[in-house]
Amino acid sequence: MKVSVLDLKAEYAELREEILPALQRVCESSSFVLGAEVEAFEREFADFCGAKHCIAVSTGTAALHLGLLALGVQADDEVITSPNTFLATAEAITYCGAVPVFVDIDPATGNLDPTLIERAITPRTRAILPIHLYGRPADMDAIREIGARHNIRILEDAAQAHGARYRGRRVGGIGHAAAFSFYPTKNLGAYGEGGALTTNDDQIAKFVRAARNHGQTARYEHEFVGYNYRMQGFQGAVLRIKLRRLYAWTQRRQEIAREYRQALAGTRVEIPVDEPRDECVYHQFVIYADNRNSVVSQLAAREIETVIHYPKPVHLQPAYSSLGLPPGTFPKVERACDRVLSLPLHPWLTKEQVAYVGNAVREVVGEKKASAGS
Ligand SMILES: Cc1ncc(COP(=O)(O)O)c(C=O)c1O
Numbered sequence: 001m002k003v004s005v006l007d008l009k010a011e012y013a014e015l016r017e018e019i020l021p022a023l024q025r026v027c028e029s030s031s032f033v034l035g036a037e038v039e040a041f042e043r044e045f046a047d048f049c050g051a052k053h054c055i056a057v058s059t060g061t062a063a064l065h066l067g068l069l070a071l072g073v074q075a076d077d078e079v080i081t082s083p084n085t086f087l088a089t090a091e092a093i094t095y096c097g098a099v100p101v102f103v104d105i106d107p108a109t110g111n112l113d114p115t116l117i118e119r120a121i122t123p124r125t126r127a128i129l130p131i132h133l134y135g136r137p138a139d140m141d142a143i144r145e146i147g148a149r150h151n152i153r154i155l156e157d158a159a160q161a162h163g164a165r166y167r168g169r170r171v172g173g174i175g176h177a178a179a180f181s182f183y184p185t186k187n188l189g190a191y192g193e194g195g196a197l198t199t200n201d202d203q204i205a206k207f208v209r210a211a212r213n214h215g216q217t218a219r220y221e222h223e224f225v226g227y228n229y230r231m232q233g234f235q236g237a238v239l240r241i242k243l244r245r246l247y248a249w250t251q252r253r254q255e256i257a258r259e260y261r262q263a264l265a266g267t268r269v270e271i272p273v274d275e276p277r278d279e280c281v282y283h284q285f286v287i288y289a290d291n292r293n294s295v296v297s298q299l300a301a302r303e304i305e306t307v308i309h310y311p312k313p314v315h316l317q318p319a320y321s322s323l324g325l326p327p328g329t330f331p332k333v334e335r336a337c338d339r340v341l342s343l344p345l346h347p348w349l350t351k352e353q354v355a356y357v358g359n360a361v362r363e364v365v366g367e368k369k370a371s372a373g374s
Contacts, residue, residue: 003305003349005305005306005342006185006344010348015242023237031233033230034231039236041056042056049170049171049178051172051200053204056194056230056235057197057212060088061092061181062229063179064092065092067204068096068127069207070197071126075096077096078122079126080121080129081128081129082102082104083102084313087319089131092179100314101120101125102120102315104116104333106139109272110133111131111136111138112131117146118150127154128153132156132158132161132164133160134160134272134284135160135162135282136278137161139275153176156177157179158179159181159186160187161187163250164281165278166278173199180196181194182194182195190239192235196231210224211226214227253281260343263355263361263362267361268365268369269288269361282345284342286309286341286342295365296308296341302356302360306343306344308342
């Protein structure tokens, strides 16, 4: 049985009857950049996140960049974040001329360990950038408490966490601002690139709204040098349709995650912990396995596709070699990257496919041995 990590064709088959007329509406209105569909999506996504404002932009990376600028991050500032992420998190810091300061992860969740933040703070620290990795919320109370004590503001990287809840609240309105990605593979994905910044802060919203559109506050009134980070009209139309399905799709992801957990109980893999306070939206279902690369090839032999998120932490990427952080600097994230593996997870997986993957992983990794003491 063939099982792929994603099935965007099945998604399109489900949505086709709604998507095509919506794209036609955009063509007929010629609102190809921003426009009515994007504005409606902004209102609907802000409501969904429980945030006062949503500003739609061209990518998640643009949302991170503008979010950091809105928090006042400037050249030579420092921003504390986790190296267990896609490079874009750190890139956005670099775009501001600032320096990413990494702290290690809590291996139980894969997210930034809040107990390590305080010792990373210096007089140059301007912001904290936690990532809700795999759709699992970072420990926002602990992070907010440290931020408040040191007068440092917080941008959430919610690129993988549309709809995730922390203590009952959806991510996106918990920090001072949050950045979302609508890259096609995300839980809420556009038909191309897309992103958004959400916030409850009127000043941040005002800045980002102008900054995404060349610093314009009115037509051809440029208050400052901004960017062309506008969302396309087609993406607003597609995202509105998909947002209406997101709750049901997320429930299906969570159901599959429960089935995987049951299938893998008692085996030699570790699975990140879901804190009872949280609702994880399972952008990815990851396992940690010894001999990960052999697990990958044995699953591939059974026609099960897997992906590694991420094989190398950001501090060990050539792009950040100038930081001079050698292997061993952040042992927990390095161990996670050596062992992590994402199993197929999307709303169109059948019950049989989920059972097939669960059984295959169980067979490949084997049962936990009592004598191993783990
Ligand atoms: C954690 C994280 N941050 C940022 C991004 C960047 O988003 P985008 O690809 O929309 O620029 C992504 C996704 O690619 C991501 O997974």
